Amino acid sequence: MSDYPVMVSELTKTFYDESRGEIHAVDGISFSCTPGEIFGLLGANGAGKTTTLRLLATILSPTRGTATIMGHDIRQEPQAVRGCLGFYSASTALYPRLTARETLEFFGKINHYPTAQLSERVDYLSKRFGIEAYANGRIDKLSSGMKQRVSIARTVVHDPPVLIFDEPTVGLDVLSALEMQKVLSEFRDEGKTIIFSTHIMSEAERLCDRIAIIHNGKILACDSLDNLRVETGCRYLEDIFVKFVRGNTETVQDTGR
Amino acid sequence: MSRDWRDVAVFYRYELLAALRERSIVINTILIPVFMYPLLLWAMFTTITYVVGQTEGLTSRIVFQDQTGQHQALRTLIAKQENAEIRDARTAIEEETPRIRAGDVDIALRLSPVPPGPQSPPGNFTAELLFDTSKDRSVQARERVEEAVNAYRLQWLEREAARLRVSGPEWQTFMVQRKNLATGRDMGRFLLSTMLPLFLVIMVAVGCFYPAVDTTAGERERSTWETSMSTAASRSSILTAKYLYVATMGSVAGLINLAAMVLSARPVLAPLARQMGEQLDFQFPITVLPVIAVGTILLALFVAAVMMLLASFARTFREGQSMITPFYMAIIVPVVFVRPEQAFTPAIALIPIVNVTKLFASSVVGQIDWVTASITLASEMVCIFLALRLATFVVSFEDVLIGSYSGNLGRFFKERLLKRKSPSAPAPEKKDE
Numbered sequence: 239m240s241d242y243p244v245m246v247s248e249l250t251k252t253f254y255d256e257s258r259g260e261i262h263a264v265d266g267i268s269f270s271c272t273p274g275e276i277f278g279l280l281g282a283n284g285a286g287k288t289t290t291l292r293l294l295a296t297i298l299s300p301t302r303g304t305a306t307i308m309g310h311d312i313r314q315e316p317q318a319v320r321g322c323l324g325f326y327s328a329s330t331a332l333y334p335r336l337t338a339r340e341t342l343e344f345f346g347k348i349n350h351y352p353t354a355q356l357s358e359r360v361d362y363l364s365k366r367f368g369i370e371a372y373a374n375g376r377i378d379k380l381s382s383g384m385k386q387r388v389s390i391a392r393t394v395v396h397d398p399p400v401l402i403f404d405e406p407t408v409g410l411d412v413l414s415a416l417e418m419q420k421v422l423s424e425f426r427d428e429g430k431t432i433i434f435s436t437h438i439m440s441e442a443e444r445l446c447d448r449i450a451i452i453h454n455g456k457i458l459a460c461d462s463l464d465n466l467r468v469e470t471g472c473r474y475l476e477d478i479f480v481k482f483v484r485g486n487t488e489t490v491q492d493t494g495r
Numbered sequence: 496m497s498r499d500w501r502d503v504a505v506f507y508r509y510e511l512l513a514a515l516r517e518r519s520i521v522i523n524t525i526l527i528p529v530f531m532y533p534l535l536l537w538a539m540f541t542t543i544t545y546v547v548g549q550t551e552g553l554t555s556r557i558v559f560q561d562q563t564g565q566h567q568a569l570r571t572l573i574a575k576q577e578n579a580e581i582r583d584a585r586t587a588i589e590e591e592t593p594r595i596r597a598g599d600v601d602i603a604l605r606l607s608p609v610p611p612g613p614q615s616p617p618g619n620f621t622a623e624l625l626f627d628t629s630k631d632r633s634v635q636a637r638e639r640v641e642e643a644v645n646a647y648r649l650q651w652l653e654r655e656a657a658r659l660r661v662s663g664p665e666w667q668t669f670m671v672q673r674k675n676l677a678t679g680r681d682m683g684r685f686l687l688s689t690m691l692p693l694f695l696v697i698m699v700a701v702g703c704f705y706p707a708v709d710t711t712a713g714e715r716e717r718s719t720w721e722t723s724m725s726t727a728a729s730r731s732s733i734l735t736a737k738y739l740y741v742a743t744m745g746s747v748a749g750l751i752n753l754a755a756m757v758l759s760a761r762p763v764l765a766p767l768a769r770q771m772g773e774q775l776d777f778q779f780p781i782t783v784l785p786v787i788a789v790g791t792i793l794l795a796l797f798v799a800a801v802m803m804l805l806a807s808f809a810r811t812f813r814e815g816q817s818m819i820t821p822f823y824m825a826i827i828v829p830v831v832f833v834r835p836e837q838a839f840t841p842a843i844a845l846i847p848i849v850n851v852t853k854l855f856a857s858s859v860v861g862q863i864d865w866v867t868a869s870i871t872l873a874s875e876m877v878c879i880f881l882a883l884r885l886a887t888f889v890v891s892f893e894d895v896l897i898g899s900y901s902g903n904l905g906r907f908f909k910e911r912l913l914k915r916k917s918p919s920a921p922a923p924e925k926k927d928e
Contacts, residue, residue: 295725299893317497321727330725331718335513347505349727376516396727 243431244271248303263289265455271431278446279435286455287435291404295325324393327404334378338388342395349396363391403434439475451482458482502728506736524702524744528752533759555636558591558603560584563620569647601636602626684860692855696830699795702748706741707802712815715898745795783858793875794851800882808903844870847878
């Protein structure tokens with residue numbers, strides 16, 4: 239296994255739309271992530287962030303290229319890939335009819351966490367995320383803040399080394415968003431590799447060790463914030479982002495002429 | 496396609512756990528099969544008994560006209576009947592027609608003489624009845640008057656025969672004697688054999704319907720489909736668990752309904768049937784229960800496979816319902832039209848749904864033909880296999896599996912098989928899925 243928990247190589251996903259023809263949602267992107275790193279995918283809506291993360295989570299299969307998660311190829315061993323990552327997104331809701339505790343137990347079992355230690359792990363996570371008080375309450379009776387905590391807990395219940403968070407703060411109030419950022423920092427401190435997508439600049443600035451700016455399915459830049467500042471001469475990430483995206487658009491337009 | 500049965504068991508268990516907390520599923524799969532059809536039958540029989548009782552209690556308003564002037568005895572006979580109100584016509588009986596149609600009078604009876612001749616003995620007469628069959632009360636009146644007229648006619652014939660010194664057997668060239676050889680048990684089984692298959696098929700379909708939509712389209716609508724797909728279980732394990740869950744709910748609905756029917760038919764239906772003058776016994780051989788149970792389970796496996804196949808294209812619960820409903824109707828329609836007198840031939844045993852219906856019916860009357868039964872079970876298994884193969888093929892297309900395909904099964908075949916347009920072809924690289 240390589241030193242990189244996540245290695246992405248020429249990953250491409252093409253969809254076909256009746257009216258628009260072929261759409262390259264992800265267009266030959268490559269990057270790698272190190273342990274204990276928060277890797278941010280920064281892009282506007284429709285840039286290809288979610289598709290990239292869904293490819294890594296093996297929800298979708300790539301048209302070309304591949305990636306490995308903890309040495310497992312997403313094409314060849316999708317189950318093994320899913321076993322060593324936790325995937326959190328707006329499209330991965332909780333089962334409303336289970337209780338919080340049942341939810342954690344279910345995800346522990348289905349992700350093959352050792353049965354003998356599962357109860358202890360569920361207790362630990364319930365305590366850590368403050369779920370204990372409503373652990374036996376049905377998910378559909380919980381508030382959105384409570385659901386968010388259960389969702390984070392279920393993402394990590396099998397203690398995966400790689401975590402994928404697809405726009406985790408969308409729709410959250412300020413306090414909940416801050417709580418989410420704190421949790422992500424804690425996971426990084428525990429040595430987990432986190433791939434995190436957002437279109438909120440301040441979040442990326444605050445959390446990410448490295449940032450990949452993605453636009454039209456391509457990665458335009460990928461480096462630490464300091465290096466991106468040096469490269470562009472801009473202080474704020476917003477300006478850096480705009481510079482790369484505009485530059486890319488202008489380049490495309492120039493080529494078009 | 497790899498399948499880890501441990502993962503299947505985990506998913507299956509949680510699907511069932513969640514389902515039993517959903518009111519609609521509990522109602523459709525458990526409560527309706529237990530209560531609805533026994534209650535429905537009870538209500539039906541009670542209503543019929545009540546309506547018959549009400550009709551019998553109504554007074555028949557009869558207009559009588561004797562143009563012969565010789566049959567006052569008939570008038571007396573009719574008037575003696577319970578709930579008969581008779582009055583004499585003052586004008587031509589045809590003038591009563593509008594009143595009969597309006598429901599003011601129920602029937603008019605006119606006795607008119609027949610001129611004597613070689614074919615007609617002296618004193619012969621014609622009894623003419625005017626009534627309206629669109630009115631229950633008029634029909635009831637006709638039955639009462641006809642009964643009296645027939646009795647009077649018999650008396651008249653016997654009297655005339657005696658006068659001419661002709662014995663009964665001589666003027667009655669032949670006599671009709673009716674004897675029903677069917678016992679109460681035969682009649683009960685016959686009734687059960689017409690009702691039970693229909694209810695069983697409907698119950699299995701109802702039992703599968705809601706879970707099939709809920710576990711596919713419902714999950715997509717609740718955004719939990721992708722949650723399931725992001726777990727370490729293989730896609731085939733997840734889909735197998737979901738399929739077994741839907742089939743279980745269908746089987747449970749069918750078997751619970753079977754038990755409810757068997758247990759309730761005797762205490763609920765038999766007394767009601769007795770009130771209607773029928774001595775029915777709803778017992779049938781217990782030894783056929785395993786055959787019916789196996790048939791029910793196979794039927795559930797087939798219905799679950801097709802319903803899940805159809806619902807796998809739906810992205811919302813409503814879409815799922817509309818995609819499954821035509822199939823739901825399609826399996827009920829032939830069952831309604833399968834008649835008990837139709838023979839259960841090997842050819843019929845090859846027709847899905849119809850074959851199980853006939854198997855249920857022949858089992859109830861204790862006439863299982865093991866050849867047709869075996870063909871039925873084999874045919875069902877082939878259908879299940881084909882439906883599952885088709886479902887496996889369909890969900891091997893990524894956009895169908897993740898719920899981004901916009902269309903139904905028909906459109907899918909048209910686009911992917913006929914036009915050979917495959918925007919998101921199956922992913923052969925995923926060897927362990």
